[in-house]
Amino acid sequence: xxxxxxxxxxxxxxxxxxxxxxxxxxxxEKFSFExxxxxxxxxxxxxxxxxxxxxxxxxxxxxxxxxxxxGAIGSPEVRPGILExxxxxxxxxxxxxxxxxxxxxxxxxxxxxxxxxxKEDIDFVVIRENSxxxxxxxxxxxxxxxxxxxxxxxxxxxxxxxxxxxxxxxEYTRRRNRxxxxxxxxxxxxxxxxxxxxxxxxxxxxxxxxxxxxxxAHIDATCMWFVKSPEWFDVIVTDNMFGDIITDxxxxxxxxxxxxxxGNINPQGVSMFEPIGGSAPKYTGKGAINPLxxxxxxxxxxxxLGESSAAKAVExxxxxxxxxxxxxxxxxxxxYSTFQVGDLVAEEINNS
Ligand code: IPM
Ligand code: MN
Numbered sequence: 001x002x003x004x005x006x007x008x009x010x011x012x013x014x015x016x017x018x019x020x021x022x023x024x025x026x027x028x029e030k031f032s033f034e035x036x037x038x039x040x041x042x043x044x045x046x047x048x049x050x051x052x053x054x055x056x057x058x059x060x061x062x063x064x065x066x067x068x069x070x071g072a073i074g075s076p077e078v079r080p081g082i083l084e085x086x087x088x089x090x091x092x093x094x095x096x097x098x099x100x101x102x103x104x105x106x107x108x109x110x111x112x113x114x115x116x117x118x119k120e121d122i123d124f125v126v127i128r129e130n131s132x133x134x135x136x137x138x139x140x141x142x143x144x145x146x147x148x149x150x151x152x153x154x155x156x157x158x159x160x161x162x163x164x165x166x167x168x169x170x171e172y173t174r175r176r177n178r179x180x181x182x183x184x185x186x187x188x189x190x191x192x193x194x195x196x197x198x199x200x201x202x203x204x205x206x207x208x209x210x211x212x213x214x215x216x217a218h219i220d221a222t223c224m225w226f227v228k229s230p231e232w233f234d235v236i237v238t239d240n241m242f243g244d245i246i247t248d249x250x251x252x253x254x255x256x257x258x259x260x261x262x263g264n265i266n267p268q269g270v271s272m273f274e275p276i277g278g279s280a281p282k283y284t285g286k287g288a289i290n291p292l293x294x295x296x297x298x299x300x301x302x303x304x305l306g307e308s309s310a311a312k313a314v315e316x317x318x319x320x321x322x323x324x325x326x327x328x329x330x331x332x333x334x335x336y337s338t339f340q341v342g343d344l345v346a347e348e349i350n351n352s
Pocket of ligand 2: 244245248
């Protein structure tokens with residue numbers, strides 16, 4: 001019996017989570033596993049009513065679950081940073097979900113913005129360090145509000161933090177068993193403290209994985225290669241900030257935020273799965289948002305829980321719906337409502 005904590009969150013979060021749970025229900029029946037969901041209402045409404053984001057005791061409660069399924073956090077009614085830091089980043093950090101796993105896979109070339117690229121060209125995974133770097137929140141203002149003001153924001157990288165991420169990436173590349181190529185994406189030519197450490201650890205760990213080919217690309221060049229030759233990539237490992245940036249670019253390569261999912265993974269603890277597109281306030285309540293990113297996040301959750309066949313069935317159903325039915329992956333242009341897309345996926349799983 002899997003215990004799943006559900007945090008629908010803000011904006012379109014609840015709408016897409018509802019479709020994900022619809023798919024979970026049929027998948028559980030089909031693959032004969034049991035689960036139980038518990039809902040938590042963290043997010044904008046809860047904050048506006050209580051003044052609280054997420055307390056330490058909430059984190060303790062969440063530690064009793066097998067996984068967390070999250071919709072979206074962030075609202076125009078709350079000043080930027082409060083919910084992002086107070087809920088989303090607090091979850092990632094307090095639960096030590098030190099890996100942010102973001103697969104980038106094109107399901108149908110109609111939806112790729114790059115001319116001439118086919119499905120086979122875009123199929124790689126970004127492993128984003130998820131607990132340190134610029135996201136650590138270290139820094140200070142000096143002479144704030146004066147013409148002499150200085151704002152310092154520190155990228156914090158520990159040997160342990162870098163090493164566990166890089167080790168995960170090598171293991172993942174081996175398990176994925178596709179092109180067995182791991183690319184370190186950094187900025188060794190300018191950020192000579194952080195990336196010196198990353199490069200040293202990468203080279204050291206690489207010696208333990210003679211079956212894995214290694215590469216290095218600067219972050220700026222990586223952006224260029226994403227567009228020019230995405231087929232070049234298999235698995236990429238990078239820090240928190242660069243990983244944040246390139247996964248939005250990656251999402252567009254695969255057809256948009258409507259399909260892109262991610263897993264915040266603590267291999268020894270509680271992991272959390274989410275569509276990476278955010279709360280999309282302007283589409284809230286319209287039934288127009290694409291639920292496939294949330295459904296893909298559900299698939300990733302099943303994989304992490306050890307239900308590999310179920311995870312595979314979810315992805316295959318999503319692929320079929322994308323190829324056979326959808327006119328677009330973008331909100332309002334799919335040719336179906338949020339609810340109908342959820343039904344289509346559930347149907348595919350039932351018929352598989
Ligand atoms: C993401 C988001 C978050 C991040 C924001 C909402 C804090 O952009 O998951 O990529 O920067 O990590
Ligand atoms: Mn982001």
